[in-house]
Amino acid sequence: MVARSLLALCLAAVAAAHGDHGEQKIIAGPLQSLWYNRLPGDGGTQADSVFSGISTFGRLPYLPCLSHKDITYDIAFIGAPFDTGTSYRPGARFGPSGIRQGSRRLNLYGGYNVPLETNPFNSWATVIDCGDIPVTSYDNTYALHQIEEGHYSILSRSPATDADKKGPSLQGKTLPRVITLGGDHTITLPLLRSINRAYGPVTVIHFDSHLDTWRPKVFGGSPSEVASVNHGTYFYHAAQEGLLRNDSNIHAGIRTTLSGPSDYENDGYCGFEIVEAREIDTIGTDGIIKKIRDRVGTENPVYLSLDIDTLDPAFAPATGTPETGGWSTRELRTILRGLDGINLVAADIVEVAPAYDTNAELTTMAAADALYEIMSIMVKKGPLSGLEVEAGDDL
Known part of the structure; x- marks a missing residue:
């Protein structure tokens, strides 16, 4: 290889x-x-001790994928250190390095995921850490372009496994999976642009305390085209650009205040259904899982975007716009494991701002553990060659 x-x-x-x-x-x-x-x-x-050495996600091998086009893998971690689209606390540009630091112990005892009965660190899949996409902090428009192109470079090459078999991409090929470490939530827009180039419109599972589908004039005032793209409006732009599969997207963990009921109406135009965070008190984790699975199905390609502020600040204080009343780390991990079998083609985790964490690194560990569950689901599902979607189908 x-x-x-x-x-x-x-x-x-x-x-x-x-x-x-x-x-x-x-x-x-x-x-x-x-x-x-x-x-x-x-x-x-x-x-080499678990607390020594260079930090990569879960102590995976690091390979410079962006500068070496011949490197192959089945799952790649890539960082997107961008935070100039945030409205409250900056600092998520340090998210990728913080998440890697919080992931050091993931495979200390071998990496076996007991509930999902799989080991994402030792399986059929070649998994590596590709480092970070170079991102400027001086020009948001160019930074988002860098993220899209960097992600697509990692996403669009042949995987290490089943490269010669048909897959669900628009060209009928099997592609590797990419997990992106953010970065504030604005990065999901260029990531979806990259995904769209490979797969066409996709279904999105969005874990967050905020809708992030606000019209630019409502969120930020939209004084300029550049300012209209931020971590509260990126899904609005994604919907306008045709990046989302209509009527199969879902938010989970929502609990923010609104400008008014019309925010929910606009959210519907973007093709989302809403699961409020407080619903866990009445339907439990099983009910949350059922709502997500019923909405997105198990047949089509799915993109998962996880804002760490889904968790209550008691469990994840280091985030850009914290909201009380969120889920516990245990509840979120249970819900993520409940997505086993869904066709995740890519994912991101965002809004981890380590400067606001405790000395115990609560947030970065929680973020790393959530990605461990997502990574396990991808490995357990097998190569994307198993997802039989004809090229050119309406995704």
């Missing part, structure tokens, strides 16, 4: 460069990154 070959070359280069300082080699499975360093002098070995 090209990715593994490149990794082997990198390791050989490291060993050659260090000479007498010792050799390095990977001794774990293909998807894990447990390193053993041969110590100089006594010839012994020492395992």
Whole structure:
């Protein structure tokens, strides 16, 4: 496999460069990154501690995917460090690095997901961390262009598995899955533009405390075209651009105040159904799961966008626009696991702003654990070659 070959070359280069300082080699499975360093002098070995080394998501191998087009994978993590579309607390540009820090312990004991009965770190899938998309902080329009092009570069290449088999993309090909680490929620617009280029309009599952379908004049006043695109209006623009599959999208965890009942009417125009956060008190997690599954189905490609403010600030204080009355980390993870079997082609997690976290890193750990559930669902589902949608179908 090209990715593994490149990794082997990198390791050989490291060993050659260090000479007498010792050799390095990977001794774990293909998807894990447990390193053993041969110590100089006594010839012994020492395992790299979970709290040491360079941070990648779940200590996965890092490969520079954006600069090396021949690297292949089945699931890739990519960062989008952008936060100049936020309306309250900035700081989500540090989200990708914070989430990676919070993910260090994910595969400490082997990575096996007990409830989902799968191990996303050691399976059929080649999973890697591609680092971050270079994003300017001085020009929002260009930054969103960078995110779209960077994401599409990662999304549009052949996967490591079943590259020669038909898949659900517009060209009838099987593609890898991409999980994006945000970044404020504005990044979902360029990500959906990238997804649209590959799959056409897709169904969206949106976990959030806010609707994010506001008309620009309602949210932010829309003093300019640039200002009209922000983390509260990106779904409005996505709907206007035809990126969403009509009448199959759903919000889950909503509990924000509104400018008025008309906000819900506009939300309907964008093709969303709403599950309020408080509904968990009456229908429980099973009821929330059923509403989501009934809405999106199990046949078509689905994009999942998770705002960490879905969680109550007691569990995730480090976010741009916190809202009380949210779900617990346990409840969210249960709901995510309930989506097992849905055809997730890509996902993102957004609005993690580590500067507002506690010293215990509550938010970054919660974000990493939520992505662990999403990653597990993708691995358990198998390659996207198993999703039989004819090219050109109305997605």
